[in-house]
Amino acid sequence: MIQVLDRGYVRLENKMGSDLTIVNSARVSYDKKSEELTEKDKGLIRFLIREGHTSPLRHAMMTFEIYAPLMVARQWWKYVVGSDHTMDSWNESSRRYLSEDEHFYIPGSHEWRGKPANSKQGSAGPVDTILGISLTDNLLRHIDSSMELYRMALEDGVAPEQARLFLPAYGMYVRWYWTASLQAVLHFLDQRLEHDAQKEIQLYAEAVEQYVTREFPEVYQAWRDQR
Ligand SMILES: Cc1cc2nc3c(=O)[nH]c(=O)nc-3n(C[C@H](O)[C@H](O)[C@H](O)COP(=O)(O)OP(=O)(O)OC[C@H]3O[C@@H](n4cnc5c(N)ncnc54)[C@H](O)[C@@H]3O)c2cc1C
16 A cells, blocks of 8 residues: 555455466457567567557556545546546445444645645745645634534435535545556546646545556556656
8 A cells, every 4th residue: 555645545455367368369359368468569569569569568557445535536537538447447435334443634734735826727836834734724613613514414315415514525535446448547647747737636646656666667668758
């Protein structure tokens, strides 16, 4: 498990395939199979990626368990192609059933970023320390008062699926499983490791990248070299 932000993480739940799977799914065209990865196979991986022959990358899959603020989950959910939620298998904790304790992403006083000068999205460097302290303090108070209203609604017998309207949702942690082909995972990394992606999802992408590097070292190196 790789820790991300104050309470989040990425964990590789399952994977199917290896560098060799990519090689063999390409070599099947010639009725050939490698038992272990040779230098020639590594060359084939580079060739496939360089020439955009991506279908072999779709014979490998990864399933991650992710615990992240809802704002990150929402951005992640947009990766539709090659992700299993095209077949409705994005599984996420549900606050309709009060399935787990509420946790919220609370940036530390030194973690608040300013608005960028020349762009509508992204962020600039850290805000000054005094402002950072008061922002963290304000957020904590905001969460406390929201939680009080939420609990009051529950005590009054309101259905959990509606009482949750009182929760400050953007920063609330949710947990989900994401299953995707290696190609879809690489596409996610292409976009979300970039400097223009939101910092929080960049940190999650770095955790995913560590697993991809560990499980598919040759493919990932070839992919990176090609970027
Ligand atoms: C920095 C940044 C800012 C963003 N800001 C916003 C925003 O303000 N609002 C917003 O709604 N989204 C925003 N997004 C999300 C973005 O629009 C994409 O939905 C998201 O990045 C997923 O990428 P994708 O569409 O390539 O992925 P997928 O939908 O998984 O598609 C993967 C690839 O498949 C191909 N493909 C997909 N569908 C088709 C099709 N119908 N026909 C042919 N080829 C297809 C494309 O090559 C595509 O790149 C942002 C993304 C980033 C990285």
